[in-house]
Structure formats: C-alpha cells, structure tokens
Amino acid sequence: MNAPATLSMDTDWDGPAFEVRRPQTLSTPLIFASPHSGRIYPDSLTRASALDALSIRRSEDAFVDELISGAFERGVAGVLCRTARVFVDVNRDPWELDPAMFRDPLPAHARSQTPRVAAGLGSIAKVVGEGREVYMRKLSLAEGEARIEGVHRPYHAALSDLLDEAKARFGLAVLIDWHSMPSAAGRSEARRGRARPDMVLGDRHGAACARPLTQTARRALETMGYVVAQNTPYAGGWTTQTYGAPASGIHALQVEMDRSLYLNETTLERTEGFKRLRRDLDRLFDTLTGVDWPRALA
Secondary structure, three states: OEEEEOOOOOOOOOOOOEEEEOOOOOOOOEEEEEOOOOOEOOHHHHHHEOOOOOHHHOOOOOOHHHHOHHHHOOOOEEEEEOEOOOOOOOOOOOOOOOHHHEOOOOOOOOOOOOHHHHOOOOOOOOEEOOOEEOEOOOEOHHHHHHHHHHHHHHHHHHHHHHHHHHHHHHOOEEEEEEEEEOHHHHHHHHHOOOOOOOEEEEOOOOOOOOHHHHHHHHHHHHHOOOOEEEOOOOOOOHHHHHHOEHHHOEEEEEEEEEHHHOEEOOOOEEOOHHHHHHHHHHHHHHHHHOOOHHHHOO
C-alpha cells in the first residue's frame, strides 16, 4: 500500500512532499529511504534561481527511487522524498544554514559553521554540481523555515515512525539510505591509487550499524561483479549518523551508487545500464529480505 504524505501548510506546488511505501503489516525490519531523488522543483525555487532547468538538477540522485522500487514489492517499507534536494536537503541537519544566503538574521540554534555549509551544501544548498550558485537573490528566513517545516520535519517524522514500528515488531530496525554519486567521485579515488568503486557502503566506520549488515550487502554486490568500497569517500550522512545506534536497536547503512552505471550524467537520462542495475538490486533485495536480522545482528 502506498501512502503519500500531504503537506500541513500552504505551498506553491501540487502533490506530496514525500511518499511512504509500506505493506499493511511490516514483514521485515528493513526500512529504505531515498532522500535525494525528488523531482518536484517548486515555482518559488525556480523563480529565485539563476540556473536553467537542467543545471538545477545536477545534485539530484536521479531515479534512485525507481532503482529501489523492487524492494517495496518484497515487503520492505520506506520513505521517498519527492521534493528536490536543492529546495531542502533532508539528509542534513535542518538548521545547517549559510547566513550569507539570507537577508534576515538566522536564529541562535542555526548551525552555520559546519564543513557542509562551508562547501555550499547545507540544508538549503548554495551551489549545485561543479559549484554553480543556485540563487539570484537572498532568501527570507520565512522561506527557509517553510521548507524545513513543510518538507524536512514531516519527512523525518514519517521515517522515525517506520523505524519505531519496525523496532517494536522485530526488536530492531535496519535502515538503508540510498544515494547516487557522481562518477567523478570514483575517478578521484582511482587517482589516489585506490580501486574505483561502483558502490560505497557508509556505516560511519562501524558506528552506525553492526558489521554483519555491511558485510552482507558487500558480499552480495561483489558476487555480482561490483567494486565496493567502505566509508571512502562517503562514510554516511546526517541520516545515517542521526539514526544509526546499534546499541539502541537501530542499524543504519548508506549506499552510494556510481551514476555512470545507469545514467547519462550530462543529459540526466537513463542508459541501458539502468535495467541491469535495477535487476541486480532486486537480487540484492532478495538477499537482504532473506536474512533473519534479529539473529544476524544480535
């Protein structure tokens, strides 16, 4: 059963900010999330942006929601953000904001000195792609607050509810946060003398989940011929860090997939590799749903 979530406030776009996918009764503690594959670009964003319709999509994890859709046919529950990452990034602390982007002072609880803000990639991004600036003007604090309250907060409320439900039913929850990475990230690893990864598994260097979860995913992917790295160059983002607490019964793993496996990174169109990758991910989902996770992660 699909359960789209509606916004609790007036907005300038139609449709849900995110979508909850779940069976009527959870049959597995696996919970999937896709925070960056949203393709809703609200009018208020495009009117304020200096970028064309293709350039503004450069930070989008295009079609990741479609790549993982087979998991929901296998009883996995999940949350898919439908709103574009550049509008508000739900894989950031909501108050990770750059004061230079706003014409009003930020509240005292804003976290403006983080490396992500310095890179222009706070919860409301300053840049996309190769450092191209998003906005022609400064935003009001009210605009920022509306994005946080309308998208970020309810997305995480829905995700938290699923994790709590899984934990209550199975004694633990297993969160997998799905992303795609630009192929340049893999090439950068190759220049450092490391194997160029097709996939990167981020578990915060073991802090976000018990080792069998990472090992199971890695073995399954490597058996299919993928080059898999762990924690380099991506160790797991805000979602993995926030929810991953193995001692409390929540295990979180981030998966990054090289976009060139399935996407023309210039046109953002699917390539022939899309079908293969989706088929291989379905095989991975068969493996993951076949594991007795309460026993494996005990």
